[in-house]
Amino acid sequence: MMTNSDNWQLIGSFLRQKREMIDPELVGIVRSSRSRTPGLRREDVAALAQISTVWYSKIERGKAKGVSKSVLKTLADVLKLNLQEFEYLLSLSEDSESIALEPCRILSEQSQLLLEQVNPLPALMMNDYFDILGVNQAFTLFCGINLNELALDERNYIYLAITNAKWQQFLPADDEPALVEHLERMAGLMRSRWMNRRNDPIFNKRIETFKQCSAIFAKAWDTQKVQSFDHLDYQRRHAHLGLMALTKQVWWNHSELASARFNVFYPQTSDDMQRLTTLFHSHIEE
Known part of the structure; x- marks a missing residue:
């Protein structure tokens, strides 16, 4: 179980990583070309936030507690954090986790019917752990993998990206640069769901499994990138039709205390x- 002290260590490392990524010129600081310090210095952030360097150093080292929301907001502004990153910072600073719906573990008959209704558009239902709860026939044709033939613990969007060559071709992320980019995004998306359920043993076990299976994912997770779920344009390699440009829409499904996304x-x-x-109907008629 994570403690409040662990949270402040995460806050400190998160702020340090963000500080080192800021170009000093973006905040009006001219730095000597001989400077070896990446990004901003601690004293730069402290000055811009109008707090003492000693106090900010304690925050970055995880030694400060009881930092007000207003100070965190000021630091977020100085470090150019987006809304998702600021919410992550706030969630870590709270003594307890936010109340969150439990991830759905079993697909209901109604949700399965909904999946089938959108054929021939490929669609899947997935929970906060990135477990794939169900897909429609169009999605099976889309990725070329019958997910029902896989073991339950292998039906996970991120685990497949790490371990399954056919899934990597579908993404497409079948070369190292593309796989790195994909897993960095997946780690950021997963952290955005994890931040409100940090003591969930199932969630933490998933993360440890992914880190053990993939050094790329482990590195991406440790950067503490936070990614929002957006409607995005993608290229995916259809198993039968080749590369295809698509737009993905994400719909949230809440039922009683369970949560999943469509x-x-x-x-x-x-x-x-x-x-x-045409492809979908030709397969249905076979």
Whole structure:
């Protein structure tokens, strides 16, 4: 179980990483070309935030407690944090976790029906652990993998990206630079869900498994990047139709105390939509 002291260590390392990423010129500081300090110095941040260097140093070392929300907001402004990153900072500073819905573990009949209704658009339902709870027939055609044939603990979006070559081709992330970029994004998305359930043993076990399986994921997780869930444009390699440009929409599904998200992939061209539709119906008729 994480303690409040652990949280302040995370806050300190998070602020340090963000400080080292800021270009001094962005905040009006001219630095000598001979300076070897990456980003801003601690005294720069303290001066911009109008707090003492000693106090800020204690915050970065995880030795400060009881830092007010207003001070954290000022530091967030100085370090150019986005809203998701500021919420992460606040969540760590609180003594207790925010109340969060439990991740859905089993797909309901109603959710499965919803998946089927959006055929021929590929769609899947996934929980906060990134476990894939269910997919429709179009998604199976899309990725070329029958997820139902995999063991339950392998039906995880991130685990597949780390271990399954066919899934990597689908992403596509079948070369190291692309895989690094994908896992960095996945680590950031996972942290955005983890921050409100830091003492969830299932969640923490998933993270440790991913870190043990992939040095790339471990490095990405340790950067404490926080990524929001956006409607994004993607390229995915359709198992039958090749590379395809798609827009992914994310819909949240809440039922009683359970939470899951519903991802639907839309082709960006009418030609690709027609190809998806034709392929889907040809397989249904077989």
